Amino acid sequence: MWTTGRRAGLLAAAAAGLSLFAAHGLAGDGFFAEQFADPRTAAMLLETVFVYLLFFCVDRICGSGQRKIARVLLLLSFAFRHLALCSVLMAGFWVLMLSLAGMALLYRRAEIAATAEKLYRGFLTGAACWIALVGLLSGFHIGGLFTWRALAGVFSLLALLTAGRALATGGLRSRALPGAAADVRRSVGESAVRALTITAVLVQLGRLNLAVDYDSLRYALRSPFVLDNGRGIFEALGSVNQVYFYPKGLEILTLPLYLGKSYGPTLAFSFCLGLLLLFLLYDFCRAEIGEKSALYPVAVAALLPGVMNLSVSAKTDLITILFQLYAVREVRRAERRRGTERRVAFSFAASALLFTFMLKPTAPVFSGGLLIGFFLYALLYGRRRGHITLFAGGGQKDKTPWRQLLLPLLFTLTALAAVTLRTLHLTGYPLVSVFTGLFETLGFRGRYPLAVQSLPDAGAELSGKARLFALLLRLRLLFLTPVGEAGLHIRIAWGTTLIPVLLLALCVRGRRETPQRAGSAALPGCLLAVQGVLLLLSLERLHQIDGNYYGLFYLLLLFTVFLLWREKSALLFRALSPAALLAVLMLCLTNWAGARGYTGYEERAGLFYPHGRLAEETLILDGGEPIYRYVKNAPRMRLLTLAAEPECYLLPCDAQSYTDLAGSGGNVYLVKTLDLFKEFLDRAGIDALYTDDMFLADHSRAADIIRYLEEEGSIEVVIRQEGNALYRYHRAR
Numbered sequence: 001m002w003t004t005g006r007r008a009g010l011l012a013a014a015a016a017g018l019s020l021f022a023a024h025g026l027a028g029d030g031f032f033a034e035q036f037a038d039p040r041t042a043a044m045l046l047e048t049v050f051v052y053l054l055f056f057c058v059d060r061i062c063g064s065g066q067r068k069i070a071r072v073l074l075l076l077s078f079a080f081r082h083l084a085l086c087s088v089l090m091a092g093f094w095v096l097m098l099s100l101a102g103m104a105l106l107y108r109r110a111e112i113a114a115t116a117e118k119l120y121r122g123f124l125t126g127a128a129c130w131i132a133l134v135g136l137l138s139g140f141h142i143g144g145l146f147t148w149r150a151l152a153g154v155f156s157l158l159a160l161l162t163a164g165r166a167l168a169t170g171g172l173r174s175r176a177l178p179g180a181a182a183d184v185r186r187s188v189g190e191s192a193v194r195a196l197t198i199t200a201v202l203v204q205l206g207r208l209n210l211a212v213d214y215d216s217l218r219y220a221l222r223s224p225f226v227l228d229n230g231r232g233i234f235e236a237l238g239s240v241n242q243v244y245f246y247p248k249g250l251e252i253l254t255l256p257l258y259l260g261k262s263y264g265p266t267l268a269f270s271f272c273l274g275l276l277l278l279f280l281l282y283d284f285c286r287a288e289i290g291e292k293s294a295l296y297p298v299a300v301a302a303l304l305p306g307v308m309n310l311s312v313s314a315k316t317d318l319i320t321i322l323f324q325l326y327a328v329r330e331v332r333r334a335e336r337r338r339g340t341e342r343r344v345a346f347s348f349a350a351s352a353l354l355f356t357f358m359l360k361p362t363a364p365v366f367s368g369g370l371l372i373g374f375f376l377y378a379l380l381y382g383r384r385r386g387h388i389t390l391f392a393g394g395g396q397k398d399k400t401p402w403r404q405l406l407l408p409l410l411f412t413l414t415a416l417a418a419v420t421l422r423t424l425h426l427t428g429y430p431l432v433s434v435f436t437g438l439f440e441t442l443g444f445r446g447r448y449p450l451a452v453q454s455l456p457d458a459g460a461e462l463s464g465k466a467r468l469f470a471l472l473l474r475l476r477l478l479f480l481t482p483v484g485e486a487g488l489h490i491r492i493a494w495g496t497t498l499i500p501v502l503l504l505a506l507c508v509r510g511r512r513e514t515p516q517r518a519g520s521a522a523l524p525g526c527l528l529a530v531q532g533v534l535l536l537l538s539l540e541r542l543h544q545i546d547g548n549y550y551g552l553f554y555l556l557l558l559f560t561v562f563l564l565w566r567e568k569s570a571l572l573f574r575a576l577s578p579a580a581l582l583a584v585l586m587l588c589l590t591n592w593a594g595a596r597g598y599t600g601y602e603e604r605a606g607l608f609y610p611h612g613r614l615a616e617e618t619l620i621l622d623g624g625e626p627i628y629r630y631v632k633n634a635p636r637m638r639l640l641t642l643a644a645e646p647e648c649y650l651l652p653c654d655a656q657s658y659t660d661l662a663g664s665g666g667n668v669y670l671v672k673t674l675d676l677f678k679e680f681l682d683r684a685g686i687d688a689l690y691t692d693d694m695f696l697a698d699h700s701r702a703a704d705i706i707r708y709l710e711e712e713g714s715i716e717v718v719i720r721q722e723g724n725a726l727y728r729y730h731r732a733r
Contacts (some may be wrong), residue, residue, distance in 0.1 A: 135418025
């Protein structure tokens with residue numbers, strides 16, 4: 001008979017074998033050699049080990065008060081050392097203000113309390129309210145950083161005056177913080193896991209300022225130029241590429257955090273969202289498997305690069321996963337409540353799913369998958385005896401809290417309308433993504449200069465067996481060895497071998513369960529099954545697979561497995577240890593920007609990391625100093641750059657690149673002929689062109705266009721220096 005111990009032994013052996021196989025594949029691909037050739041990697045790993053040992057020793061200190069003081073001092077010291085303290089404090093304060101504002105809208109003063117439930121409900125409502133306000137003012141052509149900072153100040157002041165007093169006087173209840181009520185000496189294993197979780201989070205904090213990835217720099221960190229250039233979010237700024245028309249909910253939330261001299265606060269906002277995600281998972285697991293066991297799934301989640309590497313990126317994946325998991329949490333809460341409380345929980349769940357629609361263009365797919373999973377659960381389990389039906393009313397009659405029932409949906413729908421109207425106004429489509437071809441069949445017509453995109457089908461030209469083989473190869477890349485060019489985008493946000501081992505744990509533990517335990521895992525099981533189908537479909541159809549697509553699948557799998565193992569969570573974690581070791585290494589070595597090491601002292605100047613000064617120095621070294629200073633004095637200038645990426649995005653104005661036109665998501669038709677290109681320049685209101693001789697040497701079509709424009713006198717040189725040139729474009733009259 002298979003005992004729990006034997007199953008755990010099988011998992012440990014599988015974890016060790018799969019991790020060795022993955023490590024061998026990565027080593028053969030040259031990944032480890034490339035990483036360890038840089039001395040910053042070794043220095044980072046040594047510091048990480050030292051930090052882990054410090055927190056482990058702190059957790060062995062007797063007395064809750066001593067532990068808290070020592071832990072806070074270590075956290076502050078680490079954040080200050082890596083120049084992230086002020087950025088995190090600024091972003092964290094803004095997150096808190098959004099939550100307080102939401103609570104002030106939802107609850108009467110006497111009802112306000114800083115529980116986990118009300119903090120998350122407040123954040124959802126406050127964030128939706130902020131986006132709705134920005135959309136409202138933008139409708140009157142009101143915008144600009146000064147406006148949003150002033151509005152954020154008023155917003156925060158009102159939040160503090162209304163809900164802030166309750167937070168200051170009542171404080172966080174003991175059950176709102178992990179282990180806050182525990183004043184007992186923990187076991188060595190528990191201390192090790194707790195120290196590992198904190199260290200994994202600090203790995204992200206230590207490289208917060210270095211991890212400026214291409215996508216973030218391209219559009220998320222340039223919101224004052226490409227989202228709101230002074231006249232609100234509805235202004236047409238001459239953009240071409242689809243990325244500038246994606247749902248901009250996250251970018252609107254971070255508008256007040258933008259500092260010209262540093263990206264730190266904007267990146268720290270994502271880091272704070274990562275903390276919210278981990279705490280949400282902890283709160284969810286605590287309610288299901290107990291406070292002591294809940295520590296283990298949070299530790300595993302903190303080790304997943306496919307989830308936590310997004311906490312130091314301005315990409316929208318992490319906040320999308322946060323609200324998707326929050327929707328699951330509210331449905332679970334509704335399942336166990338009656339009457340008005342049930343309807344309120346469903347209202348927040350629906351609001352959370354709708355909120356994801358204004359964050360990411362592919363959110364309707366995975367959020368829609370959650371909705372399908374909810375209905376599947378209700379269909380399969382809703383009528384079982386003794387089981388609470390998903391959509392039943394029931395319960396005693398009580399006073400209806402209309403604010404909690406209606407305001408979340410009202411603000412979320414209003415905010416979603418604002419974000420969707422922006423996309424519709426600028427492009428002619430309610431949502432810009434691969435679904436534009438579908439919108440065309442429904443009668444929508446795109447606006448110039450956007451190109452229609454069709455649904456991807458990477459295996460369209462393959463036979464049935466070839467498609468199956470290609471799918472199996474991609475499954476191997478995703479779950480075992482992300483190597484080669486095809487595995488590059490998976491590796492930087494990989495689930496590691498923890499995911500296949502967790503799948504195995506799901507199988508070996510889920511075969512024999514009590515009806516009560518099987519019933520408790522039914523909801524996440526249905527959701528996981530649907531997300532698994534979507535995972536397979538995306539692997540089969542998409543041309544490029546990114547690891548960040550599957551964060552929700554990873555967390556649902558993690559939650560379901562630990563829910564089934566329940567009181568054996570510690571044993572399960574020990575079985576996962578070989579895979580966890582590889583996960584720790586990959587967490588340290590990978591990130592979306594490809595940065596190595598932690599933020600050092602060499603660039604220390606003030607309280608924030610000087611991204612602005614470093615960008616200027618980068619362009620100066622390339623010979624573009626006079627061009628940089630010229631465009632800096634004209635932030636509303638619309639500039640088309642025919643230069644290298646991502647350096648061209650460092651220019652402080654509304655700059656888009658040649659790749660934005662001719663590359664993925666653009667419209668290559670615009671550069672087909674000189675007349676078509678000039679038509680685009682005229683209709684987009686382009687003021688100037690910036691060129692780099694090295695870029696033109698590698699792009700003959702771009703070089704031909706510049707030569708033709710010069711020959712006919714459509715452009716004239718304003719600045720030319722060291723291979724860089726700035727041209728003034730003479731628009732047709």
